[in-house]
Amino acid sequence: MEKSLIHNIFKEVDLSEEKILLLANHLTKVNCKKGELLIKQGESVSNKYFIYSGCLRSFFIDEQGKEHTLQFAIKEWWISDYPGYFQGRKAIMNIECIQDSILIKLTKNGRDILFNNFPELETFFRLKFENTIASFQKRTIASLSYSAKEKYIQFVNTYAEIEQNVRNYHIASYLGITKESLSRIRKEIAKGDS
Amino acid sequence: MEKSLIHNIFKEVDLSEEKILLLANHLTKVNCKKGELLIKQGESVSNKYFIYSGCLRSFFIDEQGKEHTLQFAIKEWWISDYPGYFQGRKAIMNIECIQDSILIKLTKNGRDILFNNFPELETFFRLKFENTIASFQKRTIASLSYSAKEKYIQFVNTYAEIEQNVRNYHIASYLGITKESLSRIRKEIAKGDS
DNA sequence: CGGTCTCTTGACGGAGTTCAAAGCTAGTGG
DNA sequence: CCACTAGCTTTGAACTCCGTCAAGAGACCG
Secondary structure, X not given: OOHHHHHXXXXXXXXXXXXXXXXXXXXXXXXEOOOOEEEOOOOEOOEEEEEEEEEEEEEEEOOOOOEEEEEEEOOOOEEOOHHHHHHOOEOOOXXXXXXXXXXXXXXXXXXXXXXXXXXXXXXXXXXXXXXHHHHHHHHHHHXXXXXXXXXXXXXXXXXXXXXXXXXXHHHHHHHOOOHHHHHHHHHHHHHXXX | XXXXXXXXXXXXXXXXXXXXXHHHHHEEEEEEOOOOEEEOOOOEOOEEEEEEEEEEEEEEEOOOOOEEEEEEEOOOOEEOOHHHHHHOOEOXXXXXXXXXXXXXXEEHHHHHXXXXXXXXXXXXXXXXXXXXXXXXXXXHHHHHHOOHHHHHHHHHHHOHHHHXXXXXXXHHHHHOOOHHHHHHHHHHHHHHHO
């Protein structure tokens, strides 16, 4: 894989030539078309993906067949089914490509090898994880405390770039409301702001 | 601090005498009475706590003065305000001792020193973080997909030990419902099971 | 154009909230 | 050992937000 991509992914890490080579051997570039499913609920999970460009989402289908979006991921984010990737379980969610995307794939094996040979990488991922956990805490607070309208406003403020790239009904399913409710909320906000 | 406690905290790590000493220098045992607040919303966050015995919870107070429980922590769990601890922000939540507890405190400084001198510890915490992230994903799925009754049943099944140690109104605020709703749900379940 | 996907609108229903009051329970002191 | 209190839980009635179902209006693409 190209060196420039590797620098793009591991911005915060000081990389020797040797380590770049090591990384290049364990990362794979993947082109992915809109609509493709990279991970499927119930199947085993081998990879984690870095988004170089494009947009993905993870979602869960419940017993009634309803979709619930867990996460959107745009450029420079990582995405996977974490119970599957970290704990070796079957995927509890799907990962879907919602725009043509260029991804960098890291397999579980590759990851183990890199962690064993490359302690800085462990620090790199630990820091990412800390930020992820902090974000999850904030999202949990939002979902416990805010009304549908407040959640939508916070979403737009926090993820303006994502909001422009995804369908409204995906946002609704991320916020835990129906597309009809979101439509009414948007109408109300438009009215109030004019 | 006692060596036995250190083994209890870092079960998965192979510890040399030297490293035990290093750990002992940076961990502090804290006795904490029911009702004490260890971290307060809006203040800075210096510590992370391992629960040796007892029970804590983290909660957030919204603009209307309502409490929302984010997490319970019982023995062998870690707890803190993560946006504060990881990212140096002011605490967005409170951490309250809900039973007389014995805690092990790890300061941010202590943590940095330990990470620099002790790579295995970085691995130890990375693995903890991975599990935390996987749990957050599962909780997010639950909060998006399940009815109040289903969430309560899942909570009882997953955290039976916690359920016996905390007040119902704390559980209600963890599930995102009112104490009255939880009371009605419990009544319904009791009726249905008999 | 014609079809499919997305967003909007309306009427109705239901899960959960709110507010107020009463019933429990456990701890405290006489 | 009982009485009192404070904190917790339960119950009821009215209300509200959001979901459901169904239909229509745009928008996009071959």
